[in-house]
Amino acid sequence: xxxxxxxxxxxxxxxxAAGVAYxxxxxxxxxxxxxxxxxxxxxxxxxxxxxxxxxxxxxxxNAITLKVFMKNTYHYxxxxxxxxxxxxxxxxxxxxAGFEVGYAYASPDASEATVSTRLQWNRAGTLELPYxxxxxxxxxxxxxxxxxxxxxxxxSKIEIEMTAAVRSNFASGDTWINDGVCMYLFxxxxxxxxxxxxxxxxxxxxxxxxxxxxxxxxxxxGKVVGGVRKASAEDFxxxxxxxxxxxxxxxxxxxxxxxxxxxxDEEAFAxxxxxxxxxxxIGKFYGSGQIARGSIVDGxxxxxxxxxxxxxxxxxxxxxYAGLHFNFGRRAATDWSGAKGIAVYVENxxxxxxxxxxxxxxxxxxxxxxxxxxxNDEAQKYKTLYAYNVETGEEFSYHTQTFMRVPANFKGWIxxxxxxxxxxxxxxxxxxxxxxxxxxxxxxxxKISITRLFNPNQDTTVILDDIALYYSDFGVGSLFDTDKPxxxxxxxxxxxxxxx
Amino acid sequence: xxxxxxxxxxxxxxxxxxxxxxxQQTTDDGKxxxxxxxxxxxxxxxxxxxxVFDESLGYYNEHPSVIQEGATRWLFYTRNTVKxxxxxxxxAVRKGTYSGGKWTYGDPVTCITPSEAGWDSAAVFQADxxxxxxxxxxxxxxxxxxxxxSDRADRADADIGLAVAEAPDGEWVKVGTEPLIExxxxxxxxxxxxxxxxxxxxxxxxxxxxxxxYLFYExxxxxxxxxxxxxxxxxxxxxxxxxxxxIERSGITxxxxxxxxxxxxxYVWDTEEDTLFAVRExxxxxxxxxxxxxxxxxxxxxxxxxxxxxxxxxxxxxxVWWSEVGDTIDGDATVDPNDPDxxxxxxxxxxPTIVSNxxxxxxxxxxxxxxxxTQANDGDERLPADRADAYRxxxxxxxxxxxx
Numbered sequence: 001x002x003x004x005x006x007x008x009x010x011x012x013x014x015x016x017a018a019g020v021a022y023x024x025x026x027x028x029x030x031x032x033x034x035x036x037x038x039x040x041x042x043x044x045x046x047x048x049x050x051x052x053x054x055x056x057x058x059x060x061x062n063a064i065t066l067k068v069f070m071k072n073t074y075h076y077x078x079x080x081x082x083x084x085x086x087x088x089x090x091x092x093x094x095x096x097a098g099f100e101v102g103y104a105y106a107s108p109d110a111s112e113a114t115v116s117t118r119l120q121w122n123r124a125g126t127l128e129l130p131y132x133x134x135x136x137x138x139x140x141x142x143x144x145x146x147x148x149x150x151x152x153x154x155x156s157k158i159e160i161e162m163t164a165a166v167r168s169n170f171a172s173g174d175t176w177i178n179d180g181v182c183m184y185l186f187x188x189x190x191x192x193x194x195x196x197x198x199x200x201x202x203x204x205x206x207x208x209x210x211x212x213x214x215x216x217x218x219x220x221x222g223k224v225v226g227g228v229r230k231a232s233a234e235d236f237x238x239x240x241x242x243x244x245x246x247x248x249x250x251x252x253x254x255x256x257x258x259x260x261x262x263x264x265d266e267e268a269f270a271x272x273x274x275x276x277x278x279x280x281x282i283g284k285f286y287g288s289g290q291i292a293r294g295s296i297v298d299g300x301x302x303x304x305x306x307x308x309x310x311x312x313x314x315x316x317x318x319x320x321y322a323g324l325h326f327n328f329g330r331r332a333a334t335d336w337s338g339a340k341g342i343a344v345y346v347e348n349x350x351x352x353x354x355x356x357x358x359x360x361x362x363x364x365x366x367x368x369x370x371x372x373x374x375x376n377d378e379a380q381k382y383k384t385l386y387a388y389n390v391e392t393g394e395e396f397s398y399h400t401q402t403f404m405r406v407p408a409n410f411k412g413w414i415x416x417x418x419x420x421x422x423x424x425x426x427x428x429x430x431x432x433x434x435x436x437x438x439x440x441x442x443x444x445x446x447k448i449s450i451t452r453l454f455n456p457n458q459d460t461t462v463i464l465d466d467i468a469l470y471y472s473d474f475g476v477g478s479l480f481d482t483d484k485p486x487x488x489x490x491x492x493x494x495x496x497x498x499x500x
Numbered sequence: 501x502x503x504x505x506x507x508x509x510x511x512x513x514x515x516x517x518x519x520x521x522x523x524q525q526t527t528d529d530g531k532x533x534x535x536x537x538x539x540x541x542x543x544x545x546x547x548x549x550x551x552v553f554d555e556s557l558g559y560y561n562e563h564p565s566v567i568q569e570g571a572t573r574w575l576f577y578t579r580n581t582v583k584x585x586x587x588x589x590x591x592a593v594r595k596g597t598y599s600g601g602k603w604t605y606g607d608p609v610t611c612i613t614p615s616e617a618g619w620d621s622a623a624v625f626q627a628d629x630x631x632x633x634x635x636x637x638x639x640x641x642x643x644x645x646x647x648x649x650s651d652r653a654d655r656a657d658a659d660i661g662l663a664v665a666e667a668p669d670g671e672w673v674k675v676g677t678e679p680l681i682e683x684x685x686x687x688x689x690x691x692x693x694x695x696x697x698x699x700x701x702x703x704x705x706x707x708x709x710x711x712x713x714y715l716f717y718e719x720x721x722x723x724x725x726x727x728x729x730x731x732x733x734x735x736x737x738x739x740x741x742x743x744x745x746x747i748e749r750s751g752i753t754x755x756x757x758x759x760x761x762x763x764x765x766x767y768v769w770d771t772e773e774d775t776l777f778a779v780r781e782x783x784x785x786x787x788x789x790x791x792x793x794x795x796x797x798x799x800x801x802x803x804x805x806x807x808x809x810x811x812x813x814x815x816x817x818x819x820v821w822w823s824e825v826g827d828t829i830d831g832d833a834t835v836d837p838n839d840p841d842x843x844x845x846x847x848x849x850x851x852p853t854i855v856s857n858x859x860x861x862x863x864x865x866x867x868x869x870x871x872x873x874t875q876a877n878d879g880d881e882r883l884p885a886d887r888a889d890a891y892r893x894x895x896x897x898x899x900x901x902x903x904x
Contacts (some may be wrong), residue, residue, distance in 0.1 A: 157803045340618065340811040352686040382817055384746050386809065396744035397809075399723045407686040419810035473811055479730045479742025480707055481807050488742070 031390070033236050034069070034184045035207045035215055035249060039161050039226025043164035047224060050182060050216045056087065056156045058090075059190035060202060062141055064155070068183035069134040069239055074165045074176050074286050076327050076361065076370060076446045078183065079126035082139055085157035094145040095121040106247050108240040116196070120368050123433075126163055129183070130446070131327035132246045134239075140193055143178040155204060158188050175319065178373050184231060184239055185215070208268075236269040244268040250332045253301075254341055255494025256468035259333035260326065260448070263302035272375065278303075284329065290315060290322035290454045299465035300345060307450060309355070311458040313410075325427045325449045334444035338500050339469035341417035346405040347463035354452075354460045355403035358467075360421065361447040362438060371434040371444070376402045377422035386415040386476055388487035395477040395487050405452065406462065413487060417471060418453035471496050504630060515804075539583055545876035545883065546895050548845040550835035551896035552847065553594060553605040557763040558583035562895040563626040563851045564871040565703075566764065567668070569858040571598055574668040575605055575647070575735070577897060578625040580624060581613065589614060591627040591647055595667050596662055601790065612647065612663055619659045619679050620649025626767070626851075631706035632712055635662050636675055636736035642670055646702035646715055646773055649679065657681050658698035660717055664736065675736045696720050703767045705860035708733065714806075714860075716747070716767045718821070726762045728806050745806050751822035752799065754782050763793065766853040770862040774803045777862060779852040779870055782828060783897035789878035790891060792850040795830035796872050798902050818884075828903035838878065846874040846898075868902045889891060 023493070037049055070078060083092040093100075099118035106112040119137060120128045130138070141152045162183075165176035185207045192200040207214070212228040245268040251258045263283065269277050280298050281303065281427070291313040297306045309322055326333050347353050359374040375383045382399045390393075390412040398405070404414060418438060425433035446468065472494050475484035485494065536833040542557035552575070555561055563578040573596030582588040591607035615621050627647040634641045641664035650658040653757065659679030665672045683698035699719040705714045711734025717772055719725050726749070730742030747762060754760045777800045781793030801821040810819065829852070831845035851873040857863055876894035883890040 066594075084666075382749070384748070384809075394741060394744065396727075397746040399725050399746055401723065408684070416807060417811045419812060419814040440813070475743065475807055475808070476745050476809075477730055477741075479740060479741025480712065480733060486808070 004209050013021065017150075022247075030202075032208050033231035033233075034186045034239075035210060036182065036184050036235055037162075037215070037217070037228050038072075038182045038233045039162075041178055041246055042176070043166070043219070043225050044222030045137075045220040046161055046164050046167060047217060047226075048159055048161045049228070050157060050159045050218065051207075052137075052316065053155065053205060054218070056154045057204060058154045059204070059349075060159045061153060061190040061192040061200065062209050063138055063191045063193045063196065063198075064141075064187045064204065065136040065138050065191045066156070066158075066160070067136050067186035067189070068129065068241070069186070070129045070131055071180035071184060071239070071242060073131050073284060075325075076363070077120070077130040077133075077258070078181055079122060079124060079128050079163040080127050081161040081163075082137070083159045084152065084155045084158075085153050086152050089155075091137050091141075091144045091152065093127065093145070094125040095127075096123050096125050097121055099368075100127055100143075101137055101138040101193075102133065103138065103198065103206075104133060105243070108134075108243045109348065115119060117395045122368060124163070124167075130328060132242065132331070134184075134243050134246075136189075136198065137193065137295060138193055153212060154192070157316045158205060161239070173429070175288040175323075177289075177291065179225070180286045181282075183225070184235075196326045201227045208363065214256035215382045226313050234272065234276055238276065241268045241270075241272050243310060244278075246331055247327055248330060248332075253466065253468065254491040254495045255472040255474075255496060256337070256466070256470045256491065257332075257496050257500055258466050258468045259328055259330070260467040261302060262296070262299065262305045262465060264329075266302075267474040285324045285326050288321075288323040288325065289319050292322040292452070294324055297463065299463065301466055302346075302464035304463050306461050306463050307452070307463050309452060309454055309458045312459065314454060320454055321451050323449050323451045325447060327447050328445075334446050335500075336440035336469055338446045338497060339418070339471055340473065341415055341420075341470055343413055343415045343466075343468045343470045345413055345465040345467075346404075346406050346461075347465075348409060349463065350460045353405055353407060354457050354462055355400075355405045356457070356462055357403045357449070357451040358416065359449040359451055360445055361449070362440075362443045364435060364447050365443050367433055367435060369433045370429050370434075370451075371423065372432075373423055373438060374402070374419040374451075375400065375404065375420060375422070376417075376424040378425050380422065383416075384422040384486060385420070386417075386474070388413045388415075388491070395486070397476050403451075415474070415487060420453050466484055469500075470494075471500060535734075542884070544896055545880055546836075546842055547847070548831075548842050548874075549836045549900075550746045552603070552899050553897070555579075556583065556607075557588065557890060560586075560893050560895040561871040562680045562875075562896050564853045564897045565628045565853040566596070566853060566856055566869075566871055567629055567631070567858045567860070568596075568863060569668075570902075572596065573598075573605075573741055573855070574629065574848060575897075576627045576629055576668075578613065578627070579610075580893070581610060582798060584887070584889075586892060587653060588621070589625055590675075591624055591645070594668060598890045609669045611670055612667070612674060614649070615674065615677075615792065615873065618677050619682070620647075620654045620674075621650055621651045622650070622663055623650045623658075624657045625655060625658075626701055626702045628711055628808060630706050630860050632706050632709060632713065633731070634664050634733050634736055636673065640648070641666055641673075641736075644713065645672060646680070646699045646717075647703050648702060650698065650699075656697060657683060657685060657697055658700050660702045662733070662736065668892070670710065674679045680715070680721075680731075680739070683719065683722065687721075699738060701764055701766075703765065703860075705767055709859050714767075714769075714824075716761070716765065718761070718765065724761045726765060748805055748819075748821050750818055751801070751820040752797075753778070755785065756796070762799075764851050767855045767860070768862050768868070769803065770800075770865065771858060772862075773865070774851045775862075776801050776803050776805060777825065777854060778822075779854050779868075779872075781850050781852065783830075786848065788895075790875045792848050792849055792875065794847060795828050795849050796852040796870060797828050798825040798854070798870060798904075800825050800867060823902045824866070829870060829900055829902075834898065835879045847877060849873070850875075868904070869899055870902055871897055871899045872899055 103114040189201040293308040423436040478486040577783040592604040660681035662675040705717040726747040732740035783794035835846040837843035
């Protein structure tokens with residue numbers, strides 16, 4: 001897919017995306033579309049979506065389910081607190097550890113088998129709705145933290161309190177430039193859940209049959225940011241495309257599984273305009289710290305991300321880093337088991353060295369915390385990277401420290417074995433709770449941050465195309481040692497193991 | 501602890517009294533080797549063992565590299581061709597012969613000098629030579645030289661180039677007009693440093709006794725790094741570049757720090773044990789001129805160091821590659837106990853090399869002969885009072901045996 005080039009300052013990336021025409025709402029068809037909550041700016045505090053039912057409605061089950069699609073979050077997930085009001089009493093779900101049951105649909109129309117999934121309670125007591133989650137969140141009445149065990153037999157109001165980045169469970173949330181949340185809301189049901197399975201549901205609120213004013217948006221303090229709208233036909237196409245994209249297998253190239261191609265599957269997005277596709281593509285990246293200008297440009301394989309630091313954007317009041325962050329748009333991209341390292345296609349357009357960090361985030365299933373790993377390692381100062389310059393054909397290894405250094409005018413692949421990654425010392429403090437052990441058999445990897453030190457990199461652009469996992473032992477070149485294939489041979493002739 | 505060094509008293513010391521001892525060869529500038537015969541011989545400053553050959557103060561003798569082919573040695577080193585003139589860098593070679601239990605080195609023959617123009621127009625230094633089968637310009641050659649060159653008199657921003665010859669003592673022909681390893685500081689630096697040594701300290705080891713060679717070298721970008729470059733130089737008009745590999749540094753310790761660089765290193769391959777030996781400069785902390793190292797360390801690592809990549813998630817402690825071999829050559833090791841004027845040893849010890857065979861392979865397991873450079877300190881009262889820069893022309897080359 002060759003999307004049109006758009007250039008958007010990431011500080012306002014979602015705003016820019018919102019500026020794209022979303023298409024007219026079809027009068028009749030729109031009635032079946034979900035409601036969309038979207039906040040593109042910086043939230044001052046948590047915001048709440050409240051659905052007040054027309055009357056106190058009897059419920060016959062032992063749980064409620066919330067059907068949503070989480071299109072954008074400012075982090076791997078959006079932390080929410082869900083509550084119901086029954087006979088004037090507000091009941092809330094809140095835990096600081098463990099998981100909640102969720103059912104993710106494998107297709108937009110929910111016709112394909114659902115996937116039981118675990119939704120994480122974080123230590124802040126909020127439930128995390130993961131990026132790209134489309135399905136039912138199951139909340140048993142028995143697990144209500146207020147009035148646990150209460151016999152809820154009627155409901156008059158359902159509320160979803162969404163945590164602002166600044167108050168989130170995540171480190172450095174206050175440096176997020178925008179909260180950038182977009183959630184599709186389909187409905188709320190009461191349900192009978194037995195042994196973790198939904199055996200019967202009864203609709204409480206069908207948002208696809210409601211107008212936006214059915215949901216009241218309020219802010220805990222400060223002003224309301226964003227709003228609720230009825231999904232347009234194109235919004236719905238986008239939803240369908242994302243669900244299809246998310247459930248499709250990752251593409252492969254040689255011995256690499258592409259976990260981020262900075263492009264969307266042409267087939268999945270066939271019904272979405274190129275402008276909207278491009279906006280969605282850039283909209284998935286969210287920024288922190290200094291302003292990073294991101295744009296989508298033609299790459300070697302579809303489209304690529306151009307990541308620019310413009311000296312005119314420098315803000316002395318912020319920390320010295322700019323960060324662009326993204327979650328994986330395919331479920332299969334979170335499974336890193338069996339991989340030997342990460343590979344990224346990079347172009348340095350400057351005639352001098354630039355640098356960036358490719359930080360990976362493992363979701364520790366035991367602690368429920370997101371753990372950050374990078375090349376910043378007190379114990380092993382120098383890290384070794386492996387590069388293949390596609391223009392010169394040269395392969396070489398080189399040292400780096402904290403950041404990935406990219407030589408002048410380099411175009412090609414850089415490989416980082418996982419052995420080079422470590423948990424930064426600060427993340428091992430109890431506040432962050434990083435256990436410091438990468439274990440891809442046990443844990444998914446859900447997010448990557450591309451961090452750049454502003455001053456040494458200002459007025460430079462790094463172009464990033466495919467980000468991949470590689471699965472082969474390789475050598476640097478193959479002139480002498482033929483036991484192991486060169487990087488080039490791995491890319492051109494290698495393969496990804498079945499099941500990876 | 502007693503150190504087990506055997507001091508090689510190079511027979512060449514006899515030449516000290518006759519700096520221009522007769523030799524059948526002349527330098528390519530037409531002068532007699534060892535300097536103009538009309539020049540006055542000035543003795544260098546000795547604080548310890550003799551040099552392996554003597555040359556008058558006013559000529560620096562540094563960066564040795566020695567190959568031994570049968571009963572003959574070839575000692576390549578950096579030397580100025582005009583006394584007290586640092587703008588006359590050259591790579592010289594002296595032929596060594598073994599007799600009476602010692603090696604005696606003949607007079608210098610100039611191999612290469614700076615080019616008229618281009619990347620090596622101001623300085624040539626730090627040469628290393630290996631035997632093999634090379635062709636260049638349609639002609640076959642048996643010896644390949646890698647050397648550092650610079651278009652700056654201070655040797656900064658150096659690149660590495662090649663030269664070939666049919667015999668070690670010439671005639672040497674430079675390969676092309678461009679360097680093999682071109683150092684560009686901006687390629688690796690964005691913080692604005694202005695002085696870099698560049699790509700330096702080339703060390704050649706043959707891979708196949710023919711055209712394939714390892715070129716070890718040091719790149720002095722922000723993160724100084726040692727590399728091993730795999731090259732096929734069979735056809736020097738079309739050099740095939742293989743992988744350029746970082747030489748990991750774990751296990752090297754120096755002044756309480758771990759993993760320092762292989763500064764000024766020279767490499768030898770033990771093909772039987774598949775081990776890489778290296779000799780490096782240690783204690784590079786001198787703050788007064790000459791700002792060079794105070795000692796020389798010998799190390800070894802498995803040759804796997806060049807090909808091993810720790811793939812996947814790190815397992816346990818990081819691998820330790822290098823271990824020290826024998827004793828460090830420091831001031832104490834260079835003492836001459838038989839001469840009361842030389843009981844302090846040298847304070848500046850740097851630019852070492854291991855004597856190898858003609859292919860860069862280990863000569864004999866269990867012992868290594870290490871040649872290294874010493875230099876007088878700036879302000880040494882034994883230097884001529886009327887030449888403030890005399891210390892710059894005081895370098896000598898010495899030899900010690902390391903056993904392991």
